[in-house]
Amino acid sequence: MNLFTDIRELVVAELTAMAAEGQIPQGLDFANVAVEPPRDEAHGDMATNAAMVLAKPAAMPPRAIAEALAARLARDPRILGADVAGPGFLNLRLSNLVWQGVVAAALREGANFGRSAIGRGARVNVEFVSANPTGPMHVGHVRGAVVGDALANLLAFAGWNVTREYYINDGGAQVDVLARSAYERYREACGLEPEIREGLYPGDYLIPVGEALKVKYGSALIDQPEAVWLTDIREFASQMMMQMIREDLAQLGVRMDVYSSEKALYGTGKIEAAIQTLRDMGLIYEGVLEPPKGKAPEDWEPRVQTLFRSTAHGDDVDRPVKKSDGSWTYFAPDIAYHHDKVKRGFDLLIDILGADHGGYVKRMKAAVSALSQGSVPLDIKLIQLVKLYKNGEPFKMSKRAGTFVTLRDVVEQAGADVTRFMMLTRKNDVALDFDFAKVLEQSKDNPVFYVQYANARINSVLRKAREAGLDVSDAALARADLTQLSHAAEIDMAQQIAEFPREVEIAAKGNEPHRIAFYLYELASEFHGLWNRGNEDASLRFLQDGNPATSSAKIALARATGVVISAGLAILGVTPVEEMR
Numbered sequence: 001m002n003l004f005t006d007i008r009e010l011v012v013a014e015l016t017a018m019a020a021e022g023q024i025p026q027g028l029d030f031a032n033v034a035v036e037p038p039r040d041e042a043h044g045d046m047a048t049n050a051a052m053v054l055a056k057p058a059a060m061p062p063r064a065i066a067e068a069l070a071a072r073l074a075r076d077p078r079i080l081g082a083d084v085a086g087p088g089f090l091n092l093r094l095s096n097l098v099w100q101g102v103v104a105a106a107l108r109e110g111a112n113f114g115r116s117a118i119g120r121g122a123r124v125n126v127e128f129v130s131a132n133p134t135g136p137m138h139v140g141h142v143r144g145a146v147v148g149d150a151l152a153n154l155l156a157f158a159g160w161n162v163t164r165e166y167y168i169n170d171g172g173a174q175v176d177v178l179a180r181s182a183y184e185r186y187r188e189a190c191g192l193e194p195e196i197r198e199g200l201y202p203g204d205y206l207i208p209v210g211e212a213l214k215v216k217y218g219s220a221l222i223d224q225p226e227a228v229w230l231t232d233i234r235e236f237a238s239q240m241m242m243q244m245i246r247e248d249l250a251q252l253g254v255r256m257d258v259y260s261s262e263k264a265l266y267g268t269g270k271i272e273a274a275i276q277t278l279r280d281m282g283l284i285y286e287g288v289l290e291p292p293k294g295k296a297p298e299d300w301e302p303r304v305q306t307l308f309r310s311t312a313h314g315d316d317v318d319r320p321v322k323k324s325d326g327s328w329t330y331f332a333p334d335i336a337y338h339h340d341k342v343k344r345g346f347d348l349l350i351d352i353l354g355a356d357h358g359g360y361v362k363r364m365k366a367a368v369s370a371l372s373q374g375s376v377p378l379d380i381k382l383i384q385l386v387k388l389y390k391n392g393e394p395f396k397m398s399k400r401a402g403t404f405v406t407l408r409d410v411v412e413q414a415g416a417d418v419t420r421f422m423m424l425t426r427k428n429d430v431a432l433d434f435d436f437a438k439v440l441e442q443s444k445d446n447p448v449f450y451v452q453y454a455n456a457r458i459n460s461v462l463r464k465a466r467e468a469g470l471d472v473s474d475a476a477l478a479r480a481d482l483t484q485l486s487h488a489a490e491i492d493m494a495q496q497i498a499e500f501p502r503e504v505e506i507a508a509k510g511n512e513p514h515r516i517a518f519y520l521y522e523l524a525s526e527f528h529g530l531w532n533r534g535n536e537d538a539s540l541r542f543l544q545d546g547n548p549a550t551s552s553a554k555i556a557l558a559r560a561t562g563v564v565i566s567a568g569l570a571i572l573g574v575t576p577v578e579e580m581r
Contacts, residue, residue, distance in 0.1 A: 001105040001113065002501035003098065004046065007078070008035040008496035011048050014072040023068050024058050035092075037499075044083065044091035045495065062088025099494035100482035106420060106497055106560035107478035114501040114567055118508065119159030125341050126152045128352035129249070129256075130167040133241040134178045136205050137248045137407040140354060143432065144383045145407075146423040148176075148352040148571070150256045150513035151381075153571045158508035163346070164257045170238050171262035171333060177201065178241065179234035183221070185210025186233070190219050209240050248407045253416050253573050261339075265333045274339035274371070275306075275321055275332065283309040283370055289317065308335070313366035335367045342372045349378045350511060355429075358382060379511055381428050389435040414439055417574045421448035424517040424572055442580070447521045452577040454524035457531060458562040459578045461542045465555050470548060477559055480552035487540060489530050493557055498524045500564045504571075513571065520568045527561050 012030050019026045033054070038047040053064035058065065063084060070082035070090055106113045128148025131141050133246040149164070156162045181201040184194035189210040196202050213236065221229045243261075249255065265271055278284045288302045306322035308331075321332045341349055349368060353360065361380045369379040376392075388395035388405055395405060410419055413436050422439050425447055426432045442449050465472045485494065499519065507515035534540040542558050544550045566576045 001102070001109065001339045002116070002505065003102060003498045004035050004502045007046055007092065007094075007342050008033065008048075010073065010076060010078070011035060011050055011069070013056070014069060015050060016316045016467065018068060018072065024054065024060065024065060028054055028057055030054075030438065036499050038091055043085065044081070044093045046092045046094065047092045050094070051084075051090060055088065066090045080574055096486060096491060097483070099491050099498065102494050102498040103482055103485065103557055103560045104478045106554060106563045107474045108561060110474060111567055113563055115157055115159075116501065116505050116508065117159040118505055119155060119161070121159065121161050121274060122347040123163070123344040124155055124160045124346060124348040124350060125163045125165055125344075125347075126155070126350045126352070127165045127167055127341075129239045129245075129254075130169060130353075131245060132169045132172075132174050132337065133238045133245065134174050135201055135203055135241060136244055138404040139386050139388055139407065139410055139447065140383070142252065142407050142410055142419065143354050143386050143423045143428075144354065145249060145252055145254050146420045147381065147383060147428050147513060149252075150420070150424055150516070150572050151350065151352070151511055153573060154504070154508050154513045154516065157567075157571055158504055160348075160508075163431075164255070164356070166256045166259045167337060168238075168242065168259060168263075171266055172330065175234050175238055175263075176230065178237050179230050180226070182206055182209045182213065182233055182237040183229060186213040186217075187222065189214040190222055190237045192222070199566045205244070206237075206402070209237050212236075212240065234334045251408060251411050251416060253420065262333050265336045271328060271332050271336040274336040277339065277369075278308060281370060283312060284321070285309060287318070289320070307371070308363075308367065310363050310366035310370075312568075313369040315362045315366040317365075319363045331363065331367075334364065335371070338364065338368050338378070339341065339371050342368065342376050346376065349376060352428075353380060353382055355384045381511060383428050384431045386423070387431065387436075389433060392435065395436065407456065410434075417577075420447050420573050421451070421517060421569075427512070429516050444525075448574075450528070451520045451524045453571070453580055454527045455562055455565045455569075455576045456578060456580045458558045458565075461555060461558050462562075464543060465551065468543065468551075470551060470555070472552075472555055472559065474559065474563075477552060477556035480556045481549055482553050482556060484550050485557055486554040489533055489540060490554075493530050493561065494525055496523050497560055497564055499523075516568050516571050520565060520572075523561065523564060527558075 012033060015024065015028070015030055015033070021027060033048065033050045034045050035048045038044055051062040054060075054065055058266035066084040066088040070084055073079050073082045073092065076374045078095055078098050079092055080095045083091045085091050109115075126148055129137070129141055129145050131137055137145070152162045152164050176201060181196070184196055184200065184208045187210070188194040188207070200326065216236070221233075275284060285307055286304055287307050288304055289307065303324045305320040305324055307318045308321050310319045311317065319331055320329050320337065322328055338349065351364070357380075361382070364380065365378050368376060388410075415424070418439050421431065422434060436516065439446060442453070444450050462472050471576060485491070501522075503515055503519045507513060530540065534542065542551070544553045544554065569576050
C-alpha cells in the first residue's frame, strides 16, 4: 500500500473525468502530476501540483483548474478538505479513516508493507567492494560494502531483479607484490629471516599464507629465482586472500552472487573484442592527447596512443586504451568487464567505488553508453572516507594489517548491526566520523540505539498485553476498532507510518539507501514522543486498564510501527532488537 500513489491515482482519475466533460482540454499529459507532503504541515496532509503543471498546456489559469479539481476531490470520502493556495497549489486534508486504514494495512501486509513493484523486474547489477585481493578489508571497504548491500536489498524490495557482484582486481602489478610478500613469509615459515623490504605488504595476515606455502611446497622454493615461483605463489596467495575477504564480508552479513576476475579477461580475447566493438563504431583511433591541465609544455611528451573517443559520449577528453608500448591501460579491462555486464542482459548497472575513483566516472559512463548504444544506464556511487575515533581520539592502526584498521577490527568492536546502521547515517558522498564509544552509547544521539530502543519498547508492550490475556497477533490487531485512534499524536504516528512506502520508492529511484536510515530515525522519534506523552496523558497509553477494545487499537498502532521498523532494518541488513540490555 502506498497512500501517496493511491491519492495521485484519484487526482489523475478526476483530471481525466474533467477532460471528458470539457472542463480542461483532452490529451493533456499527466506524467508530471505529483502528490507529495506539503512544505508546511499546517497546509494539510498532502499537496498536488496538478493545476500548476497543466496550466500552460491547457492554456488556462492554474487557479481555475485547481478550483474545479478541488470541488471534485472533496466528494471522495477520503478527502476531508481540498483548499486552493497561492497561484494554484492544491492542499488536501485526509480523513482519520485513511490514516487508521494505514495501520490496518501495515498489520495485514506485515514484512511486505512498503514493498513496491516500480522496478518491474528489471535486471540490475550492483558491483561493490571489488577490493584488490592483497589483504584483509579495511574500514573504507566496510562503508562501500554496507552501502552496496543495503542498496541491493532496497532495489530488490522495490521490485528489481538484483545481482550482487564483486570484481576481483587480480590482473595488475599489486598481485605480484602480494606474491613477493607471501614468499618472504614462506621463507619465514621455513626458519629464515623474512626481508620485508619497502614496497612489500608488511601485515601479519600473510604469516598463515607463508605457513600454508610451506605445507604445500616444503623447502623446494627456497633460493629459487622469482621466475620459478612467482606465478604459483601469486595464484595461491590470491586465493587465500579472497577466502579471507569472503569471511570478512560474511561477518558483515554480505554475500555476493557473482565473483568476476580481472585476470580472466586477459589472454581470452575479451579485451580485444570489447575494443573492436568500439572500433567498429568509429570510436577507437590512433592519436596524441593534449597536455593535461597544469602541465608545462616542456614537461609534456606527446606520443601516439590508441584512444577511445569518449568525448562522443559525454566525457571531457578522449581516453587511452593502449599504451605506446602496446600494453593495455588499466581502462581497457574495465571496458571489457562492463561490456560483459551489458552482454549478460542487465537493464541497469551500478558501481560502488571509493572517492579516489572520481576521475573514473565520466570515462566509464561513456564506455557503457557506447557499448550499450545508450540502452543501459550506469550509476556510479562514490564512497567518501570513514574517520575512526575512540572517545574522540583517532583510532590506532592495526598491527595485523600493517597499515590500516580492518573490517574485522570494526565489526569485533562495534558489532555488525551497529556498524551497518552507522555506515548509512550519512549520504555516500559525505565523509563519515565513526566513534566506537559514541556508536555504542545508549542515547538519542545514537541513531541505531534510538531505532532499536523503539522496537524494544514495542515488544515490551506486546509482552505485557499477552500477560494481560489480549490477542496481539497481527490478524487480531488488524481487526481492532481503529476508529479509537483519534488523538492528534496517534494520527501523526499513523501518518509517519504511511510515509514508508513513499520513502522506499524515492530511495530506490535515487539509489540512496541512507534515506531509509534517516526515515527510521524519524519514525522512532515519533514513537518515542508518543510514548512519552503517554506518561503525562493516560489516554495515550497503549494499555488501557479495563478497556480491551481501546487497548487493542492502541497496541495495533504500536505493532504497525514495529512492522515498519523491522522492514526498514531488513533493507539496511540490520537485525531488530526485541529487548535492550
